[in-house]
Amino acid sequence: MISTSNQRRKFVVASSLAVFAPMLSASMPAVAAESERTKKVLDHHLGAFAKGLDEIMLDYTDLSIILAGGAKFSGLKEIRGFFDGFLKGVKPGFWEAFKLNSKVVEKDVAYIVWEAKPFVTLATDTVVVRKGKIHIQTFTSA
16 A cells, blocks of 8 residues: 555556556657658658759649748649749749758658748748648748
8 A cells, every 4th residue: 555645646657657658669660750751751842943843743732732921822733833933933043052951850740941042041841741742831931
């Protein structure tokens, strides 16, 4: 029998750890695998700009959404229009100035901070990846 409240507390913590620790440690490889899949999609997306619009579009489905500049672009047709406009607006020297400042991937979410000075002083993208494709993306720049 447990006699003090401190002993009861220790018993509850130890019991909880005994029950939940195996579940937490078992999920760690799954989290790492999901993060790796998300990283792979993000890396493809970043590399696709050098290959053109068709390669960029391989990362999206008709259920994908981009939120940017107060607007929503839904599905392949609108997303293609978004990137077509972006690519056509790129000025000479932009790609040489492109610099990835930060990349964080956790489970199905990836977040990047980038710049292409003097054209873009600061920009961020967040992507949510589902089934190997970008499901939702947010973009903002200054």
